[in-house]
Amino acid sequence: MKKTVLVFSGLxxxxxxxxxxxxxxxxxxxxxxxxxxxxxxxxxxxxxMYLNKRSLGHLKKPQTKIDxxxxxxxxxxxxxxxxxxxxxxxxxxxxxxxxxxxTESTVKTxxxxxxxxxxxxxxxxxxxxxxxxxxx
Amino acid sequence: MKKTVLVFSGLxxxxxxxxxxxxxxxxxxxxxxxxxxxxxxxxxxxxxMYLNKRSLGHLKKPQTKIDxxxxxxxxxxxxxxxxxxxxxxxxxxxxxxxxxxxTESTVKTxxxxxxxxxxxxxxxxxxxxxxxxxxx
DNA sequence: ACCATTTTGGTACTTAAGTATGAGCCGCTG
DNA sequence: CAGCGGCTCATACTTAAGTACCAAAATGGT
Numbered sequence: 001m002k003k004t005v006l007v008f009s010g011l012x013x014x015x016x017x018x019x020x021x022x023x024x025x026x027x028x029x030x031x032x033x034x035x036x037x038x039x040x041x042x043x044x045x046x047x048x049m050y051l052n053k054r055s056l057g058h059l060k061k062p063q064t065k066i067d068x069x070x071x072x073x074x075x076x077x078x079x080x081x082x083x084x085x086x087x088x089x090x091x092x093x094x095x096x097x098x099x100x101x102x103t104e105s106t107v108k109t110x111x112x113x114x115x116x117x118x119x120x121x122x123x124x125x126x127x128x129x130x131x132x133x134x135x136x
Numbered sequence: 137m138k139k140t141v142l143v144f145s146g147l148x149x150x151x152x153x154x155x156x157x158x159x160x161x162x163x164x165x166x167x168x169x170x171x172x173x174x175x176x177x178x179x180x181x182x183x184x185m186y187l188n189k190r191s192l193g194h195l196k197k198p199q200t201k202i203d204x205x206x207x208x209x210x211x212x213x214x215x216x217x218x219x220x221x222x223x224x225x226x227x228x229x230x231x232x233x234x235x236x237x238x239t240e241s242t243v244k245t246x247x248x249x250x251x252x253x254x255x256x257x258x259x260x261x262x263x264x265x266x267x268x269x270x271x272x
Numbered sequence: 273a274c275c276a277t278t279t280t281g282g283t284a285c286t287t288a289a290g291t292a293t294g295a296g297c298c299g300c301t302g
Numbered sequence: 303c304a305g306c307g308g309c310t311c312a313t314a315c316t317t318a319a320g321t322a323c324c325a326a327a328a329t330g331g332t
Contacts, residue, residue, distance in 0.1 A: 041177070077278060090261025093319070104318095106280050112320065122288085123319075124260055125226030213308060229289070240288095242310050248290065258318085259289075 067134045074117050074133070081135075083110040084118075088127045088136050203270045210253050210269070217271075219246040220254075224263045224272050 071081055086096045093111065097104045111123060118133075120126035130136040207217055222232045229247065233240045247259060254269075256262035266272040 079279060087260060088264070090256065090258060090264035092258060102279090103281060105282060108320070109280075112322090115320080120226070121320095122226060122228060124223060124263065127260065127263070128224070128226035215309065238309090239311055241312060244290070245310080248292090251290075257290095 064131075064134050064136075066136070070133050071135050074135075076114065076117055076135075080110050080114050080117070083107060084114050084126065084130060085136065087111070087114075087123045088130065200267075200270050200272075202272070206269050207271050210271075212250065212253055212271075216246050216250050216253070219243060220250050220262065220266060221272065223247070223250075223259045224266065 076084070082100065083096060086099060091099065093104050093107045096102075097107045100107070115121065115123070115126055118126045118129045120129050127136065212220070218236065219232060222235060227235065229240050229243045232238075233243045236243070251257065251259070251262055254262045254265045256265050263272065
């Protein structure tokens with residue numbers, strides 16, 4: 001953010017200096033004024049794009065908004081979804097059971113239901129499908 | 137892309153018209169010229185940012201560049217990495233074996249090595265760790 | 273209060289995943 | 303050329319995952 005501000009103010013100064021100079025030297029006709037302004041507009045346009053790309057590039061997480069509509073469409077219950085989340089974290093059934101204060105047997109039931117509803121054969125596939133559906 | 141071009145050219149026209157008018161009306165002193173130009177620069181800066189954000193927003197995949205350095209650091213061989221990729225696709229050992237023309241037994245060896253090198257206990261966890269390391 | 277769904281849990285079983293260990297083959301490098 | 307690392311495959315196990323089927327609470331809406 002510091003860099004951005006520095007670069008930005010530096011460019012503002014540069015532009016102002018450029019104007020100061022151009023008003024007394026290059027700038028003679030009207031068309032030249034328009035050209036200079038168009039150039040400035042273009043330059044700042046691309047600077048805006050560049051800086052934006054940089055700042056967005058720093059965002060590590062894709063921030064995929066969870067499609068709750070889709071979860072309902074698939075018929076996933078809240079508990080089943082909760083289990084699915086933990087599967088994607090790489091937890092085992094036993095670990096999920098401990099985390100959610102359940103028996104492993106209950107977790108297995110939920111997992112089986114999730115696989116059915118997502119039409120997956122394995123938990124790994126379920127995660128992949130869930131991400132395609134943007135519910136994870 | 138069509139929209140972008142249209143909006144862009146429209147704005148260029150608008151700016152030129154604005155200049156035409158301002159040169160004969162508002163624009164009287166030097167400071168005003170600078171102000172107008174700064175304004176244009178600012179406007180185009182934000183237009184650039186906005187358009188860039190829009191176009192980047194259409195990208196569905198986060199485009200996480202694969203950190204090949206990290207792969208080497210972890211000591212993952214190319215075959216092991218290939219297996220890891222297929223694990224993240226939700227494939228079973230048997231399916232990976234068929235896809236890569238291997239026996240299931242070889243795939244299991246690779247999987248075991250991957251789990252060791254990623255310090256994971258399960259294939260699901262391996263995928264999660266790999267994504268944190270940005271190698272997937 | 274009743275019904276549908278969810279949540280929970282169990283048993284019994286099958287299948288997949290993962291570990292340990294050994295071994296042959298190939299290509300590269302000191 | 304000996305050796306190392308990577309790739310392949312196998313056997314024998316252990317453990318986790320997943321299926322099928324059932325059933326009792328809990329929950330929530332009409």
